[in-house]
Amino acid sequence: MNKLIIGRYLPGTSLLHILDARAKLIAGFYFIFILFFAEDWPAYILLWSFTFWVMHLSGVHFKTYIRGVRPLIWLILFTVCLQVLFTAGGEIYFEWGPVTISQFGIVSGIYIFFRFVMIIFISTVITLTTKPIDLTEAIHFLLKPLRIFKIPVEEISIMLSIALRFIPNLLDETQKIMDAQKARGTEFGKGSLFQQMKTLVPIFLPLFVSSLNRAEEVANVMEVRGYQPNARRSSFRKLRWKWADTLSLVIMIFLTVGLLIMNTIV
Structure with missing residues (x-):
């Protein structure tokens, strides 16, 4: 349990540590969103390359991420097994009642495994490089438009x-x-x-x-x-948007363009 690092913050001076929490949240959720548009191996290679690059920029050793994902590996493998055993398509290798092992099921299981691991890595990067109080301020700022719907x-x-x-x-x-x-x-x-x-x-x-x-x-x-x-209050900590934050969102746009190109290669 002490190896689970999601939710922990590690102080540092890396480029990701100095980014605005709002930019990291927007980029993180957007990355998770575009993950589900990856259709072929070139697209996943691009997304994995981006994930490793972001992990390198965080200044945290790669072994830390591996130790952090290890406690969740059985949950991921359980989900992958369900996908492999109950998804049919392509060439059928084994079939017994509702259980079917097919080419499409195996490929889908591998893709799901990649998605889960990348989601955990990116989420861990955000929490490791962002103070909890800054995350709160960022979430509060991003949810402000929901006030018109009387959402607390x-x-x-x-x-x-x-x-x-x-x-x-x-x-x-x-x-x-x-x-x-x-x-x-x-x-x-x-x-x-x-x-x-x-x-x-x-x-x-x-x-x-x-x-x-x-x-x-x-x-x-x-x-x-x-x-x-329900009281209106000011914030002691002020989030400041910098040029690096804008650049991070521009990079996400280029990543989306690259993903669309990769999807059309195969």
């Missing part, structure tokens, strides 16, 4: 800020509970599937209680300090 933008932004802030704390708390259970003789990852599921109960119950207590403490602190969710 301030409440949504503060909820996201608190969630991002406490992801590392939740992971650390989980690790502490697991260490305490190991000291009491609990062995994780051994025995049958049912036995392994039973060993998770002593983790989830204390973690759930701890999360509720922490949420109550945060709510009490906010209430004592006079926080009003």
